[in-house]
Amino acid sequence: MRTEFTPEQEAFRREVAEWLEEQLSGPFAAIRNLSSMSGEISKRLEWEKALGKAGYSAIAWPKEYGGRSATIAEQVIFAEEYARAGAPGRIGHLGVTMAGPTFIYFGTEEQKQQFLPPILSGDVLWAQGFSEPNAGSDLSNIRTKARLEEGPNGPEWVIEGQKIWTSLAQYAQWIFVLARTEEGSQGSKGISFLLVPIDQPGVELRPIKQMTGGAEFNETFFDGARTAAANIVGKPGEGWKVAMGLLSHERGASSLGIQMSFQTELQKVIDAANANGAAQDPLIRDRIARAHSGLKLMRYNALRTLSKGDNEMLSREAFIHKIYWGTWHKKLGELAMDVVGAPGLIAPTQDYAFDDLANIYLYTRSETIHGGTNQIQRNIISERGLGLPREPRG
Structure with missing residues (x-):
């Protein structure tokens, strides 16, 4: 039992975990632990509708718009159990965690009535x-x-x-x-x-x-x-103001599930290091420890961001989130390849499909670029987060 959660919150955890286990061991077993965001599309679309029908698609949304008005603790619990169960990445996450909350806080009543229900049901991405x-x-x-x-x-x-x-x-x-x-x-x-x-x-x-x-x-x-x-x-x-409000959702609750998937990847690296003896190398052990502590810091910062409760602008805590997780994940990919060694350079199949650890390395090369490069993130932190003078522009 986690002492930081109440009995009621732990009951919610059990409810979520049991539902996820039932679904992912039954009708959606084919997409359990699916790493690619583009595989098994028909099943993933069905999964979005199943989440909506069960009331788990957008638990953070207010009840009047079909959500559960979930507390921060409940959002954390759901994100943890979702990732722990091996549930697939949400193909509808841009609607649920970004577009939907933006409509709720900035949209007209007509827009809410038109766009929110089909997002919630999984019918519109x-x-x-x-x-x-x-x-x-x-x-x-x-x-x-x-x-x-x-x-x-x-x-x-x-x-x-x-x-x-x-x-x-x-x-x-x-x-x-x-x-x-x-x-x-x-x-x-x-x-x-x-x-x-x-x-x-x-x-x-x-x-x-x-x-x-x-x-x-x-x-x-x-x-x-x-x-x-x-x-x-x-x-x-007013698009800039709306976009900044949208990004506050991207860098708040929606990041918790990502962090749990990072935990799963870190465990795969640890398991590989134990299996092939790389864990005996003190430098590898030190990097694994640093990765573990970095992931904990990432989680605490996301919780701190959520606790602000401001949905219209990025908090200072949110400004650092993208550059932090992008850099951390890239280092994890490098650690994964150093643990695997030379065998990680060889694709085991003729279609050049690499295994999970090699794919972590390949995919994370993009993460200090997409969603805002690290260089731009530093400018944003200095100019918008700290109020420093703008970088000279031609």
Whole structure:
């Protein structure tokens, strides 16, 4: 029994653990411990609907919008048990942990009624249209534009531009897009937060194949894509404020499950080190200990972020989260390869599918780049978190 949780909270833990075990040992056994975000798509879509039906899809949402109004402790418990059970990564997480909370705090009642129920039920998936080829980590430099025009059914936003690294967009029905809606605007000014249907002639997706063999990311092109004028969160020009609110959710509760998956990966590294004798090396043992302590610090910072309860802006604790976990995970990948040694360089199958530890190393090479490079994260921390003078720009 964990002394930091009440009997009621431990009862909730047992409820969650029992349901997950029943599902992942039965109808969803095929996706248990699934490491790829793009495998077994049909089952993963069914999984999203099963979570919704059982009331576990979005426990942090307020009850009036279909959630459980879960406390921080309950969110922590669910994230821990979800990862401990080997449940798959959420293919609908962008809707549940980012789009949905953004609609709740910034959206109109009409938007909440239209968009929240299908997210909750798992019937509609969302993609994120933030990064661009020339502004991947610096969102204030985006160039995608949108203008209002009269359409056959009333005023519509017409979007022109390109986004990149749009995760799982090939399975989504909607995408939230940051676009410039004020001609000549620069920086964080003049940006709006638009909601755009993907299945239309003006949207083209091009998958990007990764060195792990999957294709979770896409290039997304907008060539006259249209969406109703009402599909804007906040007022025109308030997109930056809405985006910062959205990122506070990405770097809060939703990170706890990621950390539990990191714990599972760390245990795989430890098991491999014990099996092949690498654990006898004092330098390897020291790096494993540092990885363990670093993961604990990551968890405590996420809890500290959650305890702030501010859903409209990033707390100072949240500013450091991305650079910390990206750097930590990259080091874990390097440790995994040093534990495995030369055999880790050989793909065991003809289709060059590497094992879990090698894939940790390959995948983590991207994590100090995607979602904001470490260099940009340091600028954000200094300028927005600490209020230091902005870096000189040409």
